[in-house]
Amino acid sequence: MIITIIIKSILAVIFLGGILNLAGLLTWVERKQSAVMQDRIGANRAWIEFKSKWLAPVNWILRPLNVLGLFHSLADAVKMFLKEDFVPEGADKFLHTLAPMISVVFALLAFASIPFGDTLHIGNRVINLQIADINTGLLFVFAMMSLGVYGVILAGFSSNNKFAHLGGMRAASQMLSYEITMGLSIMGIVLCYGTLNLQEMVRHQSHLWGFVVQPVAFILFMTAALAETKRVPFDLPEGESEIIGYFVEYSGMKFGMFFLTDLVETVLVACLMTTFFFGGWQVPFLSPDGFHFPWGIFALSHGVVITLGVISFMLKVAFFNWLFMAIRWTLPRFRYDQLMHLGWKILFPASLVNVLVTSVIVVMRS
């Protein structure tokens, strides 16, 4: 029992550490990717260099990192911690402090049921590479994502600022609208695989990945999930420069937490897309005993297969993060009525039709 807990804790530390680091790295990716996309160079002035002669080898190692501007994430973090933590007059201090925490905690909790690798066998011990092996993992993820909305709404309501209040309202209606589409579009996948367990879902995709089975659900889910992350083109709750969002009254690390939530949610959505539609840790042609190419079998040991699976999961997540960043830097923001129109009049009926068609096909086949 104790050993199981220790193993799970190690898994949690590794996975969440990876997620948080990836989220921190995404600030850099966002800066650099947008820069390269727009024919710019991007932030590269956070420069760490030692003056003393005997530290020259360290400088030599630091130089490429300096040139790439990787220390800007570090500089950001330092700035956030050193800034004044401001609570506006008349604000509900308790809720004002609680809101960013709710936001970030639920975003991170949702990762608990995402499988990032196949079942690992060490001796007699069976380790499922998933923090919490929940039978209804899908429901858990959706519950956590829905609870995350509270952070945003509370931030808007407790700030004693009308702009923040309006931003919170926009966030609430947008996220609730798109959650419906998200839930319904994923029903197609659930109908096809007949399970709510995410690990089982990934196992079902060993031959055919989800986006081939459910292409419509793939597009619908991606759109709705992008809306859930509250990033451009769906960044009406925030709209930093123009329409002012729910976190105007936040500063320092509390603002940092909202910022982190955004990036963590991007990673979360990338993980979900991978799990539902791109076969999670599945590698093409890879079976538990090695590669089964049409022209022959290439045997691999158990450890290598599992490692390949984890690497494949990470690569897919990285790809989706890249794609979301590309979308974020390509499309302009929706107008609010366009957003609601898209959510309720296009995506919602389309997801209903998708569920209907899928159910008919599933019933006909069984």
Next chain:
Amino acid sequence: MINTKVIKRQELNFWDKTYLPSVALGLWITSKHFFKNLFIHTLHSVGLFKNLSGAVTFQYPEEQRPLSKRSRTRHRLTQREDGTPRCVACMMCETVCPARCINIVAMEHPDPNIEKVPASFDLDLGMCVYCGFCVEVCPEDAIRMDTQILDIAAYSRAEMQLDMKELLNPRSSLLYKK
């Protein structure tokens, strides 16, 4: 009766309404730029094709934007072979200057063939409008605006006042003047 031409607004077809083709087109354009520039930056990092540029921006303090030869930049006073200013203190530039930023005090030149020489030649960059009249009006080609120095940042207005020494040997930044 004016004949107005009524242009019918084009109706969006089904695919336009789904936004998908335009999203894909937008992503195609931005990705094209992304991968092209990324490739160029990768080549640069191993020292190849330095003449291709992956960005339209310049890393300013280290790298200056190439300026046209005609562009009017910081003034300088030209010199004779012996290093004295070519200026004969005729006061033409001081007279023509619309911003009245030039202040010349004349004195006799030791050489009788040369009329006069400025005892002091002060130019206030904080007042200069970079019109270039002083250059055009100068009969001796003594003042030019071709140093290609653009930055006139200083901590105070007083530091923007250039004296003759500064104008004869223009340096890039005023911040390190004193």
